[in-house]
Amino acid sequence: MATLKCPAHAPPPSEDAEQLRKAFEGLSSSLSNFNPFSDHFRLVIDTESYGKQMLPFAGWGTNEQMIIDILAYRNAAQRISIRKAYSEAYGEDLLKALEKELTRDFERVVLLFTLDPAERDAHLVNEATKKASSSSWIIMEVACARSSKELHAAKKYYHARYKKSLEEDVAHHTSGDYRKLLVPLVSAFRYEGDEVNLSLAKSEAKILREKISTKHYNDEEVIRILSTRSRAQLNATFNQYNSSIGNAINKDLKPESKDEYLKLMRDVIKCLTTPEDYFEKVLRQAINRIGSDDTAIIRVVATRAEVDMVRIKEAYQRRNSVPLEKAIAGDTSGDYKRMLLALIGAGDV
């Protein structure tokens, strides 16, 4: 269940494109008083992007509000049409224009959300293969929290955009246990039906138990089961594990030591079975951190607003006794905050 709100009668894409162009032009004309080459100019934009409202002249905020009012209230198909209309009318990719006009966190959330989901996933994975921090988690999310069709669409987009395959980049840029787990996960094309083979669930729960109890967490059988079985089958297997062993599998994957690979493994299981709980945790940790982790907040909001943000919000409220809207509003500011709130269905708060 998505939090994204689209008006019952959205304007035609050409009109949205025109309004966006006006928003950009308003931005530029407001800026004509400035010397665009001065350092001051750059600084002002950067500060503004944090939403501190330090800019003295009117119209500025309005323009950004217009961008929010359009893009945060259109679904994926509508956003594609707007991009098409924009490029036809002005000979420029809307994404490029947004990139030029916006900055920092506001820029990132607008750009990421405006992208088509397949394009966005390909972009996230490509970015993840180029940096170290938290990249395994981003790759894992795209592999485990998308439908088989969506994951395949991301792979097709990856071919077209990067002239290579998503799997080859993941395989090339990971190593050790992480590679062993992540490459099969991104390569999967899981069956998505409800059919469950109960005797298979029993035998594979037993295999998991044997391997986990002897600490063979990276065993190929464990990885085979996690990376090839359908969500329904895995659910049955974990239920078998739970009822026959008396422990949830994720409890057994939590030894005293703070092993990052085991953490990733637990998150794989969480992402495959209860994605809303996984994303709730990502948001909670991102918000609670000293100096909140905005890339994580942006990623979760931009990728889940059109999918299951309603459930994530419920999970957040349950776990933190505070509405997600309130937590995000308290942690962010300005246009960036307004965009996030609009996407999680609290644009009027």
Next chain:
Amino acid sequence: MATLKCPAHAPPPSEDAEQLRKAFEGLSSSLSNFNPFSDHFRLVIDTESYGKQMLPFAGWGTNEQMIIDILAYRNAAQRISIRKAYSEAYGEDLLKALEKELTRDFERVVLLFTLDPAERDAHLVNEATKKASSSSWIIMEVACARSSKELHAAKKYYHARYKKSLEEDVAHHTSGDYRKLLVPLVSAFRYEGDEVNLSLAKSEAKILREKISTKHYNDEEVIRILSTRSRAQLNATFNQYNSSIGNAINKDLKPESKDEYLKLMRDVIKCLTTPEDYFEKVLRQAINRIGSDDTAIIRVVATRAEVDMVRIKEAYQRRNSVPLEKAIAGDTSGDYKRMLLALIGAGDV
């Protein structure tokens, strides 16, 4: 380049379906003289299927010829239309009807060819996961000798037909080194463009050389390279290997011992770079064997007639100084022979 010959103006599918129905009915009415429950009857059918022409009455051969004349001369799209028309007109799947009417090798080649390519590949892999002999090779062929799109189509069909994923069956029914190699191969969604990264080709040729020279044939880096890189990139890598090492990679993968895993690995490389040479070898070995390997002949002819059989025939002639038509005609007989020859473009021989 396909050997399949389709008439410039094929009859409408409904007419083809009607002719096939008549062929089946002719078969049944000819049989009305027999007691269909006698053992003799069964024996006669089985013998006939080998094309020994032992049946005394007229019409029999004609009916099977009609099946050949239609199905061996229609492309994949036309065969789908005929199946649809047949099922609409007679309330029965054409495949089921063929299965009832035909037997043995003739049945197998007609059925296998009539299937839609994605359906056929899914069927071949599913069958391979259930038996031991040569199954790794069949799985490897589907993984390495199909385009990314074709392999994905087979996976989609596998979901629909078997209610699970192709990869999970392959992963579940293989083990050891074979699993390590085959699962990534069937999971791949390779990039198919011509772009080549030469410095990557150099560095990966070096990795391959290091691993092969120390006999680490099942090393994860070797498998990563073979299972994720595009055909164009692999070609560049193997060329680098050849020119910097002075040996073709497949020469280095041929130690004295008759290691089956190494043979599979060499065939992976052959299948990815020169599939016509790989399939020429499969046909050569199948034909030259004492008591020829008909399942292999049928598989290669049914899967390649519409793809690259012209090249395979050229490779066969080059290697054996005998046309493939002549070799197959000398090794097979009856309707089975006629169907094979029609598919390799020598139906009038």
